[in-house]
Amino acid sequence: MxxxxxxxxxxxxxxxxxxxxxxxxxxxxxxxxxxxxxxxxxxxxxxxxxxxxxxxxxxxxxxxxxxxxxxxxxxxxxxxxxxxxxxxxxxxxxxxxxxxxxxxxxxxxxxxxxxxxxxxxxxxxxxxxxxxxxxxxxxxxxxxxxxxxxxxVDTDFWDGKTAPKPKRALLYAKTNPGIVKNAHQALRSLGIDVTLVEYGHYNKETYKKVLASVDFAVFVSEKETQGIALAEAWAMNVPTFCWDPFHSFMNGAALLPTSSCPYITKQTGNRWRNIEDLKNLLYIYKRDYYSPRSWVLENMSxxxxxxxxxxxxxxxxxxxxxxxxxxxx
Missing domain, CATH: 3.40.50 (Rossmann fold)
Structure with a gap:
């Protein structure tokens, strides 16, 4: 056993x-x-x-x-x-x-x-x-x-039952407060209402409730070996746009190749390197382009x-x- x-x-x-x-x-x-x-x-x-x-x-x-x-x-x-x-x-x-x-x-x-x-x-x-x-x-x-x-991901709990509101986004902040601030300003400049979720300061019930109400999510994290919060968002059928520097840093220098979203696919969202990238993704964003819950059910349940x-x-x-x-x- x-x-x-x-x-x-x-x-x-x-x-x-x-x-x-x-x-x-x-x-x-x-x-x-x-x-x-x-x-x-x-x-x-x-x-x-x-x-x-x-x-x-x-x-x-x-x-x-x-x-x-x-x-x-x-x-x-x-x-x-x-x-x-x-x-x-x-x-x-x-x-x-x-x-x-x-x-x-x-x-x-x-x-x-x-x-x-x-x-x-x-x-x-x-x-x-x-x-x-x-x-x-x-x-x-x-x-x-x-x-x-x-x-x-427990797809019974993260059940994909959502009522997304257009022009509403979740901003997930784990690292790099400067990047978080710039992303927040960029979202607001596009007329998007933002709900900020900070790593370590929420429970799964609160997170699920926010996911059920947003059109998409923006993540700021320097690196993730997997990104469980990302997978939970995908299970709720929420596409994610992830800042990904592709390296970890020490004393301001790139240290080793990493990723903040190693499992992201064209079904679940996109990466961005700078605020201009993020804005360009949002200009052409349509929720129907993505099918994150389907991907999770097949690959990460x-x-x-x-x-x-x-x-x-x-x-x-x-x-x-x-x-x-x-x-x-």
């Missing part, structure tokens, strides 16, 4: 409700239930070592399960995608990646004593392609066993995501059984 962990039992889970792993967990649970796949969430750590184990987050619980696997290597272990770099090795990365001589933090990952590189961890999960490419660049032994696994996870476990098991030589993604 699949066993799922998000945190060590010594942690107070009431303080973890705002952490993003619970957004990912919600979609996974609903997807597995719809597929009729049994699972245990947060079972006792003295569980029988068999079957499949997923540690979504928390280095403390990963280390305990890693120790059990060293003693009895009979179960499949996947780790991620929410395990911070500085939490998955024994020496601490904060000083390493912010030191004066480090131009690219990824260049230090091969020096870290990360559990991800140990053979007991059968696979590492990441939410998107640019993050996987980062691992392949920095630590090939990790990149070779890294799989993309996106969070699924809770059941699609849950099945993807099961497929990854099957690939891991096939390699351990000698049925395949290398992982095929």
């Amino acid at each position: 699949l066993k799922i962990f998000t945190h060590h039992p010594s942690r107070d889970d009431s303080k973890l409700q705002g952490i993003v792993q619970f957004s990912r967990l919600s979609g996974l649970k609903s997807g597995l239930e719809k597929l009729g796949v049994p699972f245990l969430y947060q079972p006792p750590l003295d569980f029988m070592p068999e079957g499949n184990v997923l540690v979504i987050s928390d280095h403390m619980v990963l280390r305990e399960i890693y120790k059990r696997k060293k003693q009895n290597n009979t179960f499949n272990l996947l780790a991620g995608p929410i395990l911070e770099i500085e939490d998955t090795h024994s020496m601490g990365a904060k000083d390493l990646i912010t030191g004066p001589d480090i131009e690219n933090p990824l260049s230090t990952l091969d020096k870290l004593d990360t559990l991800f590189s140990r053979k007991e961890v059968d696979g590492v999960l990441t939410a998107g392609s640019w993050a996987r490419e980062g691992w392949r660049f920095a630590a090939p032994e990790i990149g070779m066993k890294t799989f993309e696994w996106f969070a699924g 809770d059941t699609v995501s849950a099945q993807r996870l099961l497929d990854i476990f099957n690939i891991v098991n096939a390699k351990k059984s000698g049925l395949i030589k290398n992982y095929v993604r």
Whole structure:
């Protein structure tokens, strides 16, 4: 039976409700239930070592399960995608990646004593392609066993029942307040009413209510490994226009290739690099050009995501059984 962990039992889970792993967990649970796949969430750590184990987050619980696997290597272990770099090795990365001589933090990952590189961890999960490419660049032994696994959207909750009002937009602000301000001014100059939603300052009920009333959404975020809020907007059939600098920055310099909307398609919205780009997109905007909910139902629903996870476990098991030589993604 699949066993799922998000945190060590010594942690107070009431303080973890705002952490993003619970957004990912919600979609996974609903997807597995719809597929009729049994699972245990947060079972006792003295569980029988068999079957499949997923540690979504928390280095403390990963280390305990890693120790059990060293003693009895009979179960499949996947780790991620929410395990911070500085939490998955024994020496601490904060000083390493912010030191004066480090131009690219990824260049230090091969020096870290990360559990991800140990053979007991059968696979590492990441939410998107640019993050996987980062691992392949920095630590090939990790990149070779890294799989993309996106969070699924509960399309029953995010049901697409909307009454959009023309000339009304949601402006989602996560980073770069200057860009947010300029986008807000651009929208207002076009006669568009704006509802501002700030990352970390809303609940899903409020977010759903706003999505149900707007014609489209504008997102400002420097980078996203997936962009769960984007997927939730698409499930509500709301097209999104995303500022995408295509790089992360440190001290004003481009650091590494990233994206703020790695899964965006012509069905779900468009990218923009500057305010002029955004205005041009809005000048020609017609809601009928887009079909974001249809895309989510086919590619990013809770059941699609849950099945993807099961497929990854099957690939891991096939390699351990000698049925395949290398992982095929």
